[in-house]
Amino acid sequence: MGKGFYISRPLGFVLLGLGVVSVLTIFSLSVVYTKEKRRNEVKSTNGTQAVTTAAPYSTPAPSNEPWDKYRLPDTLLPKYYNVTLWPRLVPDEHGMYIFNGKSGVAFTCVKETNLIIIHSNKLNLTLTSEKHHATLSGLGGTSAPGILKTWFQTQTQFMVIQLKEKLQVGKSYWLYMEFHGELSDDLEGFYKSQYTENGVKKVVATTQMQPTAARNAFPCFDEPSMKAVFHLTLLHPPGTVALANGMELGTERITIDSKEVLQTRFEPTQKMSTYLLAFIVSEFTKIQSPLEANVLIRIWGRREAIESGHGDYALNVTFPILKFLEKYYNTTYPLSKSDQVALPDFAAGAMENWGLVTYREQSLFYDPKVSSNEDKEWVVTVIAHELAHMWFGNLVTMRWWNDLWLNEGFASYVSYLGADYAEPTWNIKELMVQQQVQRAFAVDSLVSSHPLSSREDEIITPDQISQLFDTITYSKGAAVLRMLSEFLTESVFAKGLHYYLQEYAFSNTVYTDLWKKLQEVVDADSGIQLPDSVNEIMNRWILQMGFPVVTIDTRTGSISQQHFLIHPEAVVYKPSDYNYEWIVPIKWMKNGQNMGQHWLRNKTASYEPMKTETDWLLANLNVTGYYRVNYDPQNWERLLKQLTTNHKIIPVLNRGQIIDDAFNLARAQIISITLALRTTEYLYEEKEYIPWESAISNLQYFFLMFDRTEVYGPLQSYLRRKVQPLFDHFKVITSNWTQKPPRYMDQYNQVNAILMACKTGVKGCSELTSMWYRQWMKNPDSNPIAPNLKTTVYCTAIAAGGVEEWDFGWQMFRNCTIAAEARKLLFGLSCTRESWLLNRYLEFTTDPNLVRKQDVTSAIVYISGNVIGQPLVWDFIRANWKRLTEDYDDGFFFFGRLIQGITKKFSTKFELQQLQRFKEDIEASGFSFGMHAIEQAIEQTKANVKWVSENKANVMNWLTQQSA
Template identity: 35%
Template sequence: MLVPKLQENFTFEGFVKITAVVQNETDKITLHKGNIQIVNQSVLLENKTVNIKDFIYDKNTEKYTIIVSETFKRESQILIAFDYNGILNDNMIGFYRSSYFDKDNQIKWLAATQFQTTHARHAFPCFDEPSFKAKFTIRISRDDKYKCISNMPVNKTEKLKDQVWDTFHESVPMSTYLVAFVISEFDSIGSEVFKVWSRQSVIEQTNYALKIGTTALELLGNMFEQKYHLPKMDMVAVPDFAAGAMENWGLVTYRESRMLYDEKESSAPAQQDVASVIVHELTHMWFGNLVTPEWWSYLWLSEAFARYFQYFGTAEIEKSWNMKEQFVVEQHESALIADGLESSRPMTREVSNQSQLEGIGDSITYAKGASIVRMMSLMFGTNVSELALRDYIHNNKEKGLGHPDALWEAIENHLQHTTQSVTVKTIMDTWTTQAGYPVVSVNIDDKGKFLITQQRFLLRNLNKTPTNVTWWVPLTWATQTEPNFNNTLAKIWLSTEKDTIDLKIDPKEWVIFNVQSSGFYRVNYNYDGWQRIFNVLNSDKFNDIHVLNRAGIIDDLLNLGRAGLQDYETVLNGLMYLKQETNYLPFKAALNGLDYLNKRFAGHEEHSLFKEYVLSLLHDNRKKLGYKIAQMMID
């Protein structure tokens, strides 16, 4: 129960009752308390008050321990109650205040929440860890001019004296970080089962979000063969919001720029941003909310799938945007950069303090995680992946908690009909429990045999970090005789530092490994191997090579040069084919990589030569496309 005071001093009063079952005999209760002041507390055991001897508070862990006068027996039920108060802060975490100006230039106040990762404790005392799922019944007081929404629909609304009290239906079991409520004067459009909310002056800009949201929720439910679990969905555009968006179950909150779309004024990238972020957040209704990673160490089980479907789910709604292809240059290649640093961390990692917790939401968790999900789908087969994800959700939804081993088991069960001798866990643990990724070097001899080696790829190795690390690398390839870029299933697994394979092909043919950049690794070739690839790229048959491999070749070349694994003469020669390229993706990959060189050359005499080189790559396309100088009106 909460009483926020938006019209007075921006404080709130609260009362919480927690019912818990004792797992082991103890005379202590430890939960979390943040920036709130407890006024009164009590503990009941089987409906009888228990004497509280003492309490201890650890400011570092924010753990609040109550010591009682008797020992709770195993399986006994206790009730913990707190009266407390707090401040509606303005730092956009916990239970906070926000404001905006209406069309009459009058300031309007609202209160909203942001509880991920450990901020629910700033709104009410609780067991604030993801595995402690509970059912929540929320009751909030408000002035008559405000509207209040939460995770669940309103059960009843009562007027007591000069205040309105909204009581919401009891929630399904969920983690504390997914609890949410917003008290505002916002307007809404939509139906009882799906509404979007915003400031009154921009409510027309929520139409696209409503369209995408309703479509995505149905699409994802069908895709996972598990209908959305709650009776309603609200999406709210909040003026002051630190994150891009937050997947609170049944009440998703967004930064305004991530939910509002003006059909007359907004750009195409802004429209794509709105659509893809909405799909990302709604994916969490299954990956993260229904099945929650049992600890923050496995956050990628939530965020990797949300980032993956941000592209691959949106691709099913806005089919003309080429979202599946964009994923490679926007997520896969950026993750290769982030994971090529010595300081990179594994996807699954230890999280035992606040510093580690604050660092868990990084590019490795999101972009690499999504790239590994894509690799998993392509190397095991999209059909296997789809069936496995459905099973993972279905098998774990009752418990409500997820672990990587449960995902590997679901995949394994759909691979039993194959001849694969190694377990999925053995393969995938190399990608999720160790940092970095390999560069696969391919050396082709004059008899058509391939010596293939792997080592950890590092952009710079200043601390002599070991590179003799191995992964289970799914090798795929296409050749000049068999230019099949559609088969991404792993043909051979490279699990040792080196191996020799005989493809029985003409050594004068081009061979390209890592079909469609499906694997999370880079590929380097010997001199002759590169030259044969360059020859086809510079011919009128360059389209024989899949566009994602053309983009991957460009990205690999530039970063192999940056890491000192390839000479820049080869790198820059390889980019020359871009003069005839007409697809956006290889250029996007090139410009990402060339930006590094641009910064390195800045301030040096050679910078002008570098710029001439880059302009030479663009010249033919620029001449063909032309350009217009926008006319600006200056008063």
């Protein structure tokens, strides 16, 4: 699934500099589910400093009855399903949108039992048979036992059928059911999406089954290892089109209860998991490619969007990415078609349903007249992510959700390879360091992190499964797989993937199956020298949380590692069997010359020390390893000197790394805060995007902590001097802002130049953005603002303006039909300095007719990033928590993102007390969604309070000295 997960690229790089750090969760993919409590209570030491301990996931209380357990018994194995569904796209007399269905499943008895236990969510489905909820018959001449009784087990979401006699081992049976349910608006299972076209409301019946919502649409064995073939039929109104995983076999008109409907049948699916099922009924239209290599590619969406060409880019890149992946995996795409559908309402970024991939509109549609570079990059990387799943995840599937990291981390990594193939001039693979590696660092340095892989018995309930869709799963998974492919080489890595896919096609695996296949390739290739087996190396990265900081002393030649924690006093829960050192691949350079690779296997090691006092060492070349680096003070000084004398000798990725490592080492009290600040002194000479983005991202913490204090002025002044040359540089190369920079990364950095110039008060910046915005206000039908600059311009112009500018932005948002543009306006509206406008905006988020439900979290988080809006949002959330929990009772990643975004600025003891009281109130209410995020927020707030008390004076003194 492409979540907010792996996600934060469309707006993230701009929003970081504008105070909305929480959009790190937008991509990401990306999407943090936070439903189940899995940490011990915060314990206090000496009444002052808190020590937090992360505990394993809690598991349900044991029960001897199979229907009280959340996992299916291993007695039955499905073979194929016949499913017919009839969604109504108009409300019934009660105002409800319903669907009718009937389904049958053929299954084999593999162990003796008199029970049929199958997933069915009673809250969503009502079975219509009066005597029994199902009928059972034998297949192949087998006689079926009679049904004794049937009931629903609500907590475990099972329908239980008790039989009068036991099923025969090795024999097959047919279970048939009829049912009806509601097309709800909760964005999961079988649900409805709505949009307006030419003034007419249109309804779409669509699906989101991952992870555990197929049971909401029809009774099924809803676990990933329960693979089967699905025969689907959809009934739908005339004038609509039906889509499913398989290709349409034909559509005919039939009459049911005097109503004329269309009946569309689909080719049987491949053997697949229930969470990959998808079916859609809509009035969408399509564009398609010619039939190439026996694969039909179709892009579906709203008629207005498709006819305006918004799906053209997706169509153009899909086929090249598919062909790249076929070559990369050395495995043919296993389906006859690839449908990709843009949905107006969709909780995730995208979903890899086999043959019918679903997307948010902004993840599939691109309009070159309106959309920015980051919008385009988002589209191509999300498409690559979902198509990567067609093999890795769909063809070969994890046995259970505890290995979700391999599924999503792999797709996140490969998405950069596919996007790089489709757009080779972008050099997009370099962005992976900031978008995945550093993003993972931020979460994995907390004690509330968790290992990539857990035991199966630790991930049981739907809430626990949903909780895994987080930054660790997506971004850390991508980072460690990138590291693996680097030290194995990409060709060895890809060959191992081919063997893995070849052996386990249409079946399920555990992560060690991949290690075995990679080891086979390594063993056959004498050129690969590893210090240990692939299994031993990689298990150290996935079975324990966190990552190391590698410290190199160039004076003595010593190397050591320790678990890096952003809060050094924190205590981490570590099971004894996972308490070992990482095996770290260290690529390094000396004085600009590559020194190859060194393996750090133990806690300490040694190498030949520097021979002269002028030699400098740089480790983790191009940031291929998942670790941070610290040096002795003398080597730090030599690196700083190199940056100020000739920074280009140091690779651009490592210039960004030096800044990012230094600031985080300082936050962890490993080096001084002034040393970290000194890594930014050379920036007046820097013109590259990656180091600037790294600096802005890290200095954002200073803005968060100090924008309400006396430090803010000197901080602005210091950064104004650093960004002025960059602002002037782009003014020159764009011919006074009339042209677009020719290089892709320069187009990104132009945004940083304007963003930071306006934020720090560079002369002429605010006037420039306000002028562009006023030109648009004079002619709303012709927006003169360059797509790449819109987010910054909307924000700065609305902040500098008043109600007229805000009302114009709101009207443009309401009229907007392009999701990417709407997202920019949604953010820009949050930048006003008028508190009454922010309060009005908050109230608008309570009305789904004004702000779509899928966008509510983003709007609230954006407002909280405004120094004026943050206390308004905090009051609003506490006052409306009960209503919000009712509106979002299934959680999704709503509460995690909300709490993370709102509390980013918390840095006082009073705010900490408010947050702790909020947690107590939530616990007293019995509501658990978001509790993990609240605990993380408490942990972060305690660290913020401590950091400010220890560093405020030093930062103020250093900044004052710089302006002297």
